[in-house]
Amino acid sequence: MKIINLDSDYKKDYYSDFASWLQDDLNAVNKIILDSLSNSSKLISDLSSHIISSGGKRIRPLLTLASAKLCGYSGSRHINLASVIEFIHTATLLHDDVVDNSKKRRGKDTANYIWGNKSSILVGDFLLSKAFKLLTKDGSLKCIEIISKTSEKISLGEVKQLMSVKNLETSESDYLEIIDFKTAELFSAACQISCEISEIEDKKKKSLREFGKFLGIAFQIIDDTIDYFSSEENSGKEIGNDFKEGKMSLPLILSYKRSDRRERTYLEYILKKGRIINDDFLWAQQLMKKYNIEEDCMSKAKHFSIMAKDSLGTFQNSFEKEKILNLTDFLMFRKS
Amino acid sequence: MKIINLDSDYKKDYYSDFASWLQDDLNAVNKIILDSLSNSSKLISDLSSHIISSGGKRIRPLLTLASAKLCGYSGSRHINLASVIEFIHTATLLHDDVVDNSKKRRGKDTANYIWGNKSSILVGDFLLSKAFKLLTKDGSLKCIEIISKTSEKISLGEVKQLMSVKNLETSESDYLEIIDFKTAELFSAACQISCEISEIEDKKKKSLREFGKFLGIAFQIIDDTIDYFSSEENSGKEIGNDFKEGKMSLPLILSYKRSDRRERTYLEYILKKGRIINDDFLWAQQLMKKYNIEEDCMSKAKHFSIMAKDSLGTFQNSFEKEKILNLTDFLMFRKS
Numbered sequence: 001m002k003i004i005n006l007d008s009d010y011k012k013d014y015y016s017d018f019a020s021w022l023q024d025d026l027n028a029v030n031k032i033i034l035d036s037l038s039n040s041s042k043l044i045s046d047l048s049s050h051i052i053s054s055g056g057k058r059i060r061p062l063l064t065l066a067s068a069k070l071c072g073y074s075g076s077r078h079i080n081l082a083s084v085i086e087f088i089h090t091a092t093l094l095h096d097d098v099v100d101n102s103k104k105r106r107g108k109d110t111a112n113y114i115w116g117n118k119s120s121i122l123v124g125d126f127l128l129s130k131a132f133k134l135l136t137k138d139g140s141l142k143c144i145e146i147i148s149k150t151s152e153k154i155s156l157g158e159v160k161q162l163m164s165v166k167n168l169e170t171s172e173s174d175y176l177e178i179i180d181f182k183t184a185e186l187f188s189a190a191c192q193i194s195c196e197i198s199e200i201e202d203k204k205k206k207s208l209r210e211f212g213k214f215l216g217i218a219f220q221i222i223d224d225t226i227d228y229f230s231s232e233e234n235s236g237k238e239i240g241n242d243f244k245e246g247k248m249s250l251p252l253i254l255s256y257k258r259s260d261r262r263e264r265t266y267l268e269y270i271l272k273k274g275r276i277i278n279d280d281f282l283w284a285q286q287l288m289k290k291y292n293i294e295e296d297c298m299s300k301a302k303h304f305s306i307m308a309k310d311s312l313g314t315f316q317n318s319f320e321k322e323k324i325l326n327l328t329d330f331l332m333f334r335k336s
Numbered sequence: 337m338k339i340i341n342l343d344s345d346y347k348k349d350y351y352s353d354f355a356s357w358l359q360d361d362l363n364a365v366n367k368i369i370l371d372s373l374s375n376s377s378k379l380i381s382d383l384s385s386h387i388i389s390s391g392g393k394r395i396r397p398l399l400t401l402a403s404a405k406l407c408g409y410s411g412s413r414h415i416n417l418a419s420v421i422e423f424i425h426t427a428t429l430l431h432d433d434v435v436d437n438s439k440k441r442r443g444k445d446t447a448n449y450i451w452g453n454k455s456s457i458l459v460g461d462f463l464l465s466k467a468f469k470l471l472t473k474d475g476s477l478k479c480i481e482i483i484s485k486t487s488e489k490i491s492l493g494e495v496k497q498l499m500s501v502k503n504l505e506t507s508e509s510d511y512l513e514i515i516d517f518k519t520a521e522l523f524s525a526a527c528q529i530s531c532e533i534s535e536i537e538d539k540k541k542k543s544l545r546e547f548g549k550f551l552g553i554a555f556q557i558i559d560d561t562i563d564y565f566s567s568e569e570n571s572g573k574e575i576g577n578d579f580k581e582g583k584m585s586l587p588l589i590l591s592y593k594r595s596d597r598r599e600r601t602y603l604e605y606i607l608k609k610g611r612i613i614n615d616d617f618l619w620a621q622q623l624m625k626k627y628n629i630e631e632d633c634m635s636k637a638k639h640f641s642i643m644a645k646d647s648l649g650t651f652q653n654s655f656e657k658e659k660i661l662n663l664t665d666f667l668m669f670r671k672s
Contacts, residue, residue: 041495095461099454118435121457122494125431128461129487132468136481144480145472151465158458159377 014330018062018323025065025079026058032083036130047111047123051090054106059219059331061086063190066327067208070320071198078194080138084147085190087131092154092186094124099162100245104238143193150189157181166246166271168256168264175253176217179224184216207314211324214308219331221301224249226334228285229294240281246271250300251293255284258291298332305332350666354398354659361401361415362394368419372466383447383459387426390442395555395667397422399526402663403544406656407534414530416474420483421526423467428490428522430460435498436581440574479529486525493517502582502607504592504600511589512553515560520552543650547660550644555667557637560585562670564621565630576617582607586636587629591620594627634668641668 019026033052037045061082068078096102097110098117104110112120128151135144161178164170191212195205226234227242228251242249256267267287270280288294305328315321355362369388373381397418404414432438433446434453440446448456464487471480497514500506527548531541562570563578564587578585592603603623606616624630641664651657 040492041499043495043499044492095457099457117453118498119495121431121435122491122498125460125464126488126491126495128464129484129491132480132484133488136477136484139477141472141475141477144468148465148468148472152462152469155458155462155465156376156380159379159455159462162454162458163377163379 014326015057018066018327018330019058021323022062022065022069025082026062028076028079029058029061029065029082029086032080032134033086036083036087036134040126043115043119044123044126047094047115047119048090048127050108050114051093051105051111052086054108056106058086060089060186060190062327063187063212063215064194066320066324067191067194067212068198070208070315070318070324071194071200071204073194073198075197077138077197080134081143081193081197082190084131084134084138085186085193087127087134088147088151088154089186091124091127091131092158092182094120094127096158098124099158100241100247102237102241106237140193140196142196146189146192146196150185153181153185157183157185161247164248167248168268168271170248170253172250172253172257175248175250179217179220180213183220183223184213187216187219188212204314207311211308211311214304214311215328215331218301218304218308218328221250221297221304222332222334225251225294225297225301227251228288240278243281243284244276246276250297251288252284254293254296255288255291258293259287263287302332305329350662351393354402354663354666355394357659358398358401358405361418362398364412364415365394365397365401365418365422368416368470369422372419372423372470376462379451379455380459380462383430383451383455384426384463386444386450387429387441387447388422390444392442394422395663396425396522396526398663399523399548399551400530402656402660403527403530403548404534406544406651406654406660407530407536407540409530409534411533413474413476413533416470417479417529417533418526420467420470420474421522421529423463423470424483424487424490425522427460427463427467428494428518430456430463432494434460435494436577436583438573438577442573476529476532478532482525482528482532486521489517489521493519493521497583500584503584504604504607506584506589508586508589508593511584511586515553515556516549519556519559520549523552523555524548540650543647547644547647550640550647551664551667554637554640554644554664557586557633557640558668558670561587561630561633561637563587564624576614579617579620580612582612586633587624588620590629590632591624591627594629595623599623638668641665 034049037048064078064082064085093105094111097105098112098120102110103113110120111123131147131151132144135147157178157180160174161182164174164178188209189212191208192205195208224242227237227239227249230239243252256264259267267284270276270283309325309328312321312324370385373384400414400418400421429441430447433441434448434456438446439449446456447459467483467487468480471483493514493516496510497518500510500514524545525548527544528541531544560578563573563575563585566575579588592600595603603620606612606619645661645664648657648660
């Protein structure tokens with residue numbers, strides 16, 4: 001007998017609901033993306049289409065589209081800007097997968113696995129440049145400023161993350177800074193650029209900026225938790241990848257802090273010994289079970305998602321606001 | 337008895353002369369670069385300083401500075417813009433060295449060799465973002481447009497180059513398109529942005545744009561020729577690297593076209609057999625000697641350098657113009 005998880009299934013509707021609300025705009029975004037790639041080389045369009053069409057949830061460009069609606073924007077610039085956000089995100093994914101040696105993303109082979117690292121590096125560069133070219137076409141210096149700052153922070157966050165690999169001294173606040181830079185900045189920028197093209201007061205701009213930031217932090221904590229506690233079938237990625245790469249994400253940081261002397265020594269040994277194997281990962285999962293890591297990570301994510309929702313307090317209740325709040329809830333219950 | 341190469345030594349003075357003419361501005365550029373890096377992480381500043389301070393000739397930012405002088409510009413925006421050009425160039429070098437598996441650049445170990453590919457990828461991304469951030473600070477949409485188009489073309493050129501690896505069907509015009517994109521566009525942009533901040537007529541803007549483009553093509557042909565005919569001592573790089581990577585640069589394209597059936601078959605065999613070794617390279621050098629490849633490549637480079645110089649015909653003779661023409665001559669005689 002199949003037991004239906006009512007709660008999770010209920011939340012799933014929130015996403016379909018959200019995406020269908022914005023479907024027309026999202027189709028327009030997809031068209032811009034495909035058109036922008038069609039004039040480039042075959043490698044660029046094949047590789048980009050592979051990653052862009054691989055069934056991601058398009059959360060970031062959807063945030064741009066939704067923010068524009070929330071701000072009462074009625075023009076069409078948000079379409080172009082949402083494409084910029086997706087390009088920046090895709091460029092980051094391509095380089096990330098090279099840096100992390102990932103073989104799977106969203107249930108499909110990664111671009112670096114299919115086309116090699118060199119292609120992924122160069123196509124990532126192309127997409128980043130394309131993003132700035134599209135931005136220039138839009139012509140808002142303020143939006144260019146937001147995106148260039150964000151792009152700088154993303155790479156700074158990635159560098160900080162790389163420096164912290166296998167460093168068990170990494171603290172929870174080091175981690176929060178890293179995910180703020182590498183993930184939350186782009187969520188925040190996705191919301192901010194829609195404010196810039198709308199005529200809204202500064203305090204509402206600030207609200208949406210903070211909403212994006214807190215949502216991004218919550219999103220990344222869940223992503224990092226999924227990497228220990230989901231199944232590959234659910235997450236579409238290999239799980240245990242973060243652990244095998246020695247990435248100091250929240251579950252590992254908390255586990256180390258809570259471990260006794262013997263467990264700490266063993267964790268140190270695993271991270272130092274070179275190749276981390278599946279048995280090591282199974283051991284780490286057991287350790288995390290003992291210390292209630294999954295639940296605690298999820299409640300930390302929830303803490304930030306509530307901060308995100310409260311950030312929207314400056315906006316009156318509305319149809320648009322409700323959709324965005326529901327999306328936030330959905331993101332807290334996702335399995336992938 | 338040491339035989340002094342009068343011609344080459346004479347041209348060398350052109351460069352020192354050029355660099356000392358722009359020394360104050362160049363120092364200001366260096367200061368902006370170092371200041372921009374000092375607030376980032378240690379890895380970013382160590383790695384960037386390694387490559388930026390490794391004794392490159394700074395041709396591209398010098399072109400921005402010199403173009404500003406030629407256009408009679410008297411402000412200080414060219415300093416910031418020259419730094420942007422150097423950042424874009426450095427980001428490209430970092431990713432190039434990963435894609436090409438290079439171990440040496442300018443006589444020093446490459447960043448990817450010292451810090452690993454991951455660091456080079458991420459720091460390259462950081463520098464590219466930093467370039468756009470500096471550009472936004474300058475605030476000229478026209479300059480942002482020039483640089484974003486250039487940055488897109490550079491990565492497109494790199495992708496085209498990657499696709500042509502070991503493809504003996506690559507033609508001389510395919511090659512010219514690749515180097516136009518990956519090299520000449522940035523030379524051209526370096527000149528163009530100084531036009532944009534100066535009050536000069538459109539035909540002069542066009543002149544400088546074309547000057548940069550032709551100079552860039554000449555520069556790259558020489559670079560590719562050096563990789564077959566210089567010594568490591570002179571060039572500061574491992575020579576033979578392009579051949580070992582199967583890169584379809586001009587010397588190889590011409591050699592294949594001029595080879596007889598037996599030589600073609602052998603070249604095809606070398607490129608197909610997997611690892612290309614030093615004996616293969618020595619064989620290729622002999623083949624090139626037979627077909628006069630070095631001289632012919634150099635005269636093709638000279639052809640473009642003359643086009644570059646003639647592009648400046650719209651500018652009256654002046655102290656500044658003379659310096660720029662001399663630099664063009666110097667670049668034709670360089671050994672590294």
